[in-house]
Amino acid sequence: MALNTPVAISLSAFDATNEQIFSFTVSGGDQVVGNKLTIINNVSGDIIYTNEVTSYIYNQTLPANTLVNGGYYGFYFQTINIHGVYSSPSNTSTFKCFTTPVFNIINIPSLKVIESASFKFYCQYTQIEDEPIDYLYFYLYDKNHVQINQSEIITSDMALPDFVITTFGYTFNGLIDDESYYIRVIGVTINGTTVDSGYYDFTVDYKYDGTYLMVSSENYPNHGYVLITNSATEIDGKVYDKNGHELIPPPIRGEQAYLLDGDTLVWDDGFQVKNSQFTKMKWWTPVNFGETLEISDGDNTYITVEFKRGVPSDDRYYAKDYILVKGYENGIQYMQKVSNLIEPLNNNSQVATLVAISGEDITTTIEELIGGNYAIWDGESTLIFGTNRLTYVGETSLINNYFDIDTGASNVEFNKITDIFLEDEVQYSPLTDVDIIGMPIDYTELTKVTLMNSIVDKIYISKNYVTTLPEELPEWSNDTALRTEFKNNSPSAGNVDWILNKIDNIKIKRRLKGSFDYITIFKQDINSIADINFIYKDYLLPSGYDFEYALVPCAGDDESSYQFTEVTTCFNGLFVSDGTKTMKLYSNYLINTAQDNQLIGTVQPYGSRYPVIIRNPNVNYRSATIQGDILGLQDDEFVFQMDRKKIVEQKLEWDAFLTNGRMKLVKDWNGNIILGGITTAPTYTYNQASQNGIPTLSFTIMEQGQYNNQKDLYNNGFIDVPPS
Numbered sequence: 001m002a003l004n005t006p007v008a009i010s011l012s013a014f015d016a017t018n019e020q021i022f023s024f025t026v027s028g029g030d031q032v033v034g035n036k037l038t039i040i041n042n043v044s045g046d047i048i049y050t051n052e053v054t055s056y057i058y059n060q061t062l063p064a065n066t067l068v069n070g071g072y073y074g075f076y077f078q079t080i081n082i083h084g085v086y087s088s089p090s091n092t093s094t095f096k097c098f099t100t101p102v103f104n105i106i107n108i109p110s111l112k113v114i115e116s117a118s119f120k121f122y123c124q125y126t127q128i129e130d131e132p133i134d135y136l137y138f139y140l141y142d143k144n145h146v147q148i149n150q151s152e153i154i155t156s157d158m159a160l161p162d163f164v165i166t167t168f169g170y171t172f173n174g175l176i177d178d179e180s181y182y183i184r185v186i187g188v189t190i191n192g193t194t195v196d197s198g199y200y201d202f203t204v205d206y207k208y209d210g211t212y213l214m215v216s217s218e219n220y221p222n223h224g225y226v227l228i229t230n231s232a233t234e235i236d237g238k239v240y241d242k243n244g245h246e247l248i249p250p251p252i253r254g255e256q257a258y259l260l261d262g263d264t265l266v267w268d269d270g271f272q273v274k275n276s277q278f279t280k281m282k283w284w285t286p287v288n289f290g291e292t293l294e295i296s297d298g299d300n301t302y303i304t305v306e307f308k309r310g311v312p313s314d315d316r317y318y319a320k321d322y323i324l325v326k327g328y329e330n331g332i333q334y335m336q337k338v339s340n341l342i343e344p345l346n347n348n349s350q351v352a353t354l355v356a357i358s359g360e361d362i363t364t365t366i367e368e369l370i371g372g373n374y375a376i377w378d379g380e381s382t383l384i385f386g387t388n389r390l391t392y393v394g395e396t397s398l399i400n401n402y403f404d405i406d407t408g409a410s411n412v413e414f415n416k417i418t419d420i421f422l423e424d425e426v427q428y429s430p431l432t433d434v435d436i437i438g439m440p441i442d443y444t445e446l447t448k449v450t451l452m453n454s455i456v457d458k459i460y461i462s463k464n465y466v467t468t469l470p471e472e473l474p475e476w477s478n479d480t481a482l483r484t485e486f487k488n489n490s491p492s493a494g495n496v497d498w499i500l501n502k503i504d505n506i507k508i509k510r511r512l513k514g515s516f517d518y519i520t521i522f523k524q525d526i527n528s529i530a531d532i533n534f535i536y537k538d539y540l541l542p543s544g545y546d547f548e549y550a551l552v553p554c555a556g557d558d559e560s561s562y563q564f565t566e567v568t569t570c571f572n573g574l575f576v577s578d579g580t581k582t583m584k585l586y587s588n589y590l591i592n593t594a595q596d597n598q599l600i601g602t603v604q605p606y607g608s609r610y611p612v613i614i615r616n617p618n619v620n621y622r623s624a625t626i627q628g629d630i631l632g633l634q635d636d637e638f639v640f641q642m643d644r645k646k647i648v649e650q651k652l653e654w655d656a657f658l659t660n661g662r663m664k665l666v667k668d669w670n671g672n673i674i675l676g677g678i679t680t681a682p683t684y685t686y687n688q689a690s691q692n693g694i695p696t697l698s699f700t701i702m703e704q705g706q707y708n709n710q711k712d713l714y715n716n717g718f719i720d721v722p723p724s
Contacts, residue, residue: 003087004029006058006077012192013131016067016097023059024077024090034080035060039067042074042094052080069099070129096191101127103195105183106167112202117550117562120171123185123197124163132156133195136187138170141199143180148516156190173559174511174518174550177206206561214270215551217567224575224582224667225537226567228508228522230551232499232532235270235482237491239263252489257456260287265456267493268298268448273481275303275327276443279356279466283369283473285455286345287416292323294450295461300331301444305355307453309344309417321345323366325355329440336436339364347416350457358465359439365469449482449493458485459493496529503553503560507721508536512708513546513566519710520721539582540665540707540718542673543571557724571669574628578662579718583654585628588696591672622674622703626666629687630654630695644693651684651695658682658699663716666701675716676703 006026014020022037037060039049049066067073074094079087107122125133138151151170160167168185175181181204185197215230239250242262250265251258257265273295282293286307296302306324320341327335335357345351350370356363449461458473461482476483476495484493505525509518522536541547547569550562574589575582632646658664658678667673680700686692705712710723 005088006090008090008093010093011095013096015100016069019064020062030081032079036078039075042072069097098131099128105200117175118173118559122169125166134190139184141182175204217565221570221572224571225539228536234492235494237267239265255486265451271481272445274443277358279462281460283352283457295446296448298448303327334438337362339366354469363467507552509550513548523721539577542671544671574668577665587629589628627698675705676701
C-alpha cells in the first residue's frame with residue numbers, strides 16, 4: 001500500500017495572539033504515524049512555518065504569536081508512514097488572522113434595571129484590521145439561561161447609520177415586571193469568525209408612564225369573544241367629612257383644599273407607586289398637629305406623614321416643629337424618620353415638605369416658604385418654661401391678647417396652631433433619636449392617598465427618588481404618579497391632556513399565558529380622549545385556554561410600559577368569524593372529519609424491494625367539514641321556538657356569509673380552532689320531523705394559517721396590523 005493524499009480542513013479567521021489547532025483528514029492508505037504542517041504567506045508564497053510531529057492524531061497546534069494579525073496565509077499537510085515516507089501535499093487551505101473583535105452590548109442601564117416592557121438593545125462591533133461583521137442575532141434568556149426569544153437575522157447592511165462605531169439594535173417586547181433576564185448577541189464575521197458579546201443580566205421594574213390607562217378583559221361565552229375595555233382616568237379625588245359623607249362641592253377655594261375639622265381628601269383610583277421607592281412633595285399651610293398625609297394599599301400597608309412640635313433633647317428651652325414619617329407593612333412598622341427642625345409655625349405660615357424613599361435611603365424635609373409673623377403679647381410679660389408648654393404669668397391667658405407685630409391684628413386662631421405654646425395646644429414629649437431605617441420585605445403597590453389636617457395648595461407624587469425640594473411644582477413626566485394644583489375648584493390629580501400629548505397610538509397585544517411572544521391584534525390611533533376610551537371584541541382565539549392581554553401606549557413605533565389583564569376563555573357553541581362578522585350554530589354542531597394533510601409521494605426504484613417515500617415537510621395543513629342546525633336564533637336568544645320565517649332568513653344570511661370570499665375562523669367549545677378558506681358551497685339537509693323546517697348546514701374549510709400568528713391573521717384579513 002501507499003499513503004493517500006490528506007485533505008486540509010478549512011479554518012475560519014482567528015487571532016494570531018492565540019494558539020490555533022490545524023486539522024486534516026485522510027481515508028485509506030498506509031497507517032499515518034506522523035504529519036507535517038506547512039504554512040505559507042499567501043501573498044508572497046514564502047514558507048512562514050513548518051513543523052513535523054509523530055502522532056496518530058490528525059491535527060497540530062500552532063503556538064500563539066507565530067503569525068501576525070492582518071496576514072493572509074495558506075497551509076497544507078503531509079502525512080508520514082512508519083517507514084518515514086511522506087505523502088503528497090494536501091490541498092492548500094487559505095485563512096486570515098485578525099485581532100479578536102470587540103463586541104459589546106452598550107446600553108444596559110447602570111443599575112441593570114429596565115423600566116418598561118419594551119427595550120431596544122444596542123451592540124457595537126469594532127475590529128482593528130477592519131474585518132467587517134457579516135450577520136448576527138440577539139438572544140434573550142430567562143434567569144436560568146434558558147433561551148426564550150431571538151431576533152431575526154441582522155445583516156451588516158442593517159447597521160444603524162447614526163453611530164461612528166458599527167452599531168446594531170433590536171427591540172424585545174413583552175418583558176415582564178419584576179423578572180430577571182439575560183441578553184446576548186452572537187455574530188459571524190465575513191471570514192467566518194464567531195463573535196460573542198457574552199451574557200448581560202438585567203431586571204425589569206416597570207414605570208407606568210403616567211398614562212393611567214385602565215384595561216380589563218371579560219369572557220363572553222355565549223357570544224364567542226373576549227371583550228377588551230380601555231379607559232383613561234383623571235384620578236378623581238373626593239372629600240369626605242369626619243362622618244364619611246362626601247362633600248359636594250368639595251371645600252376648595254382659591255386653588256386650595258381646606259381640610260379642617262376632620263375632613264379628608266382621598267384619591268384611590270388610577271395610579272400606583274411602590275412603597276420601596278417614591279417621592280412625595282407637598283405645598284401646604286399647617287392647621288393642626290398630627291397626621292397630614294397617608295399613602296396606602298387601601299389595607300394594612302401604608303406610609304404616614306405627621307406634623308409635630310416638641311422640645312429637642314439638646315435644647316430644652318425652645319420648641320421646634322418637624323415632620324415624622326412612618327412606614328408599616330401588614331401593620332408592622334419597618335421605618336421611621338424625623339425631618340429637619342424649624343422654628344414654630346402658626347396658622348398663617350406656608351411650608352413645603354418632601355418625603356423621598358428608596359429602599360433604606362429616606363429623606364424627609366420641611367421648609368418654611370412664608371413665615372407667620374410671630375405673635376407677641378400686647379404688653380410686658382414674662383415667659384417661662386413649664387411642663388412641655390410655655391405659659392403666660394401674671395395675666396389671664398386669652399388668645400386675643402396676641403397681635404401681629406406689623407399690622408396690630410391678631411394672627412392666631414384658638415383652634416389652630418400658634419407659634420408659642422398655649423394651655424390648649426397639643427404637646428409632644430421631648431424628641432429623642434427616633435430614626436428607624438428599614439425597608440419592606442416585599443414592595444407593595446400603594447394605590448390610595450389621603451390628605452387631612454391642613455390647607456393644601458398642591459401635591460406631587462413621583463415614582464422616582466428625588467431628594468431635593470424644588471421651588472416650583474414639577475410638571476408632568478413619565479415619572480409622575482399624581483399631581484394637582486386644585487385648579488378649577490377640582491381635586492382631580494390626573495392629566496389626560498398630558499396623555500394625548502405623549503402617545504400617538506395604543507396597541508392591544510395577546511399571548512397564551514406562559515408563552516413569551518405576543519401578537520398585536522389591534523391598534524388605535526389617539527387624537528382625542530374619545531380614542532382612548534375604546535372597546536375591542538377578540539373573536540380570534542380558542543376556548544379553554546388562559547390568555548394574557550397587554551395594553552401598550554406608543555409614541556410612533558416606540559412602545560412604553562405594558563399594562564396587563566388576563567382571561568380564561570370558555571365559548572358555548574360553534575362560531576364562525578371572518579374578522580368583520582361572526583355567526584353561531586346553536587345545535588347539532590360539530591367539526592367533522594377533520595384531518596391533517598401532508599404532501600407525500602412514493603417512488604418504487606427498479607431493483608429495490610421497498611419504495612422511496614418523498615415528503616415535503618413544509619406542506620402540512622388541516623381540512624374539516626363543519627355542520628350545525630340553523631334555528632333562526634339571534635344574539636341572546638337561547639330558547640328555541642319554531643319560526644320558519646326567521647330560519648329561512650338566517651339560512652340566506654349564512655349563504656351570503658359563507659360565500660363572501662373572505663377567510664373564516666371556526667372554533668368550538670372543545671378548543672378546536674381552524675383558520676382557512678371555504679372550499680365547498682354550503683349544503684343543507686332538512687329534518688323531516690320538523691316538516692323540513694330546520695336545515696342542517698354543512699361546509700368544508702381548508703386551513704390557511706394559525707390564529708396565533710401575526711402574519712397569518714394579517715394576510716388573511718382578520719386584523720389590520722401588519723407584522724413588524
